[in-house]
């Protein structure tokens with residue numbers, strides 16, 4: 001479990017103080033994956049560094065599995081940090097060491113005897129699907145394989161908590177999904193509590209139980225992803241779900257009627273909402289784009305609908321009454 005309460009971080013600067021974090025409260029339950037999203041400069045990296053106290057908060061408390069880190073002495077903090085693994089964006093592997101020796105590094109630091117180390121490294125490489133590349137050096141591994149080594153190394157000291165710093169930003173989309181699925185799998189198998197920072201909503205969509213939106217150092221939205229999806233005005237939820245290409249400008253210019261962006265959630269996805277609209281309002285409705293995703297167990301449907309010229313306030317109100325979110329885009 002990770003609990004940040006009232007965490008603030010102020011960096012003194014030449015032209016005044018920089019408030020990187022302001023009164024941040026975040027709670028991630030045991031075995032949950034929480035994604036913190038925010039634009040560049042929002043305070044994500046500072047937040048992650050405050051969780052393992054690489055950065056000491058200016059105020060507030062940081063609790064990991066019931067232990068308040070800010071009050072620990074240096075030796076106790078070293079011990080506590082062994083219970084927190086970190087996965088980095090650029091993998092941070094030692095190029096002179098093999099995959100196995102990179103994974104062994106935290107065990108060497110912790111004074112684990114050689115024979116036990118060897119056994120543990122073999123288990124860890126197997127856990128991330130790299131048992132056959134133990135002797136390869138980082139330069140001989142793909143980005144995805146290097147990140148697997150990074151994850152195995154982060155898990156070497158059997159942490160209960162895993163921090164991921166933009167762990168997939170350096171990877172292509174397919175490899176990103178493989179690494180995200182691995183993180184999800186490890187989270188379930190090892191009952192790991194995961195806090196990750198990212199600027200990609202896709203990461204939240206694919207693996208997160210919770211989402212936090214950080215803006216200028218403040219939490220502006222947070223909650224279970226399933227709950228956020230049900231909130232019509234959630235900024236986080238608006239970025240989740242099927243991505244539709246913007247309608248072709250030539251097509252949009254020819255349309256004399258109205259173009260709608262319609263989102264449906266849950267059971268509504270399977271209902272004949274559009275057929276009902278057509279019958280009730282005697283409309284010629286064309287579907288110009290559409291898709292369905294499942295996020296945090298919730299089905300999300302999205303359609304771009306073209307309606308003929310005319311006043312469609314009644315039809316739009318009807319869709320909204322049925323629970324759809326409707327935006328007029330042209």
Ligand SMILES: Nc1ncnc2c1ncn2[C@@H]1O[C@H](COP(=O)(O)OP(=O)(O)OP(=O)(O)O)[C@@H](O)[C@H]1O
Pocket residue numbers: 011012013018019020038039040041042043044045046047199
């Ligand atoms: N060591 C530091 N000294 C002074 N200011 C800092 C320091 N570290 C971060 N900041 C400032 O704190 C704010 C938050 O930075 P941070 O790196 O946490 O944001 P971020 O969301 O991780 O951004 P990015 O996605 O670009 O990495 C920024 O205004 C940044 O300039």
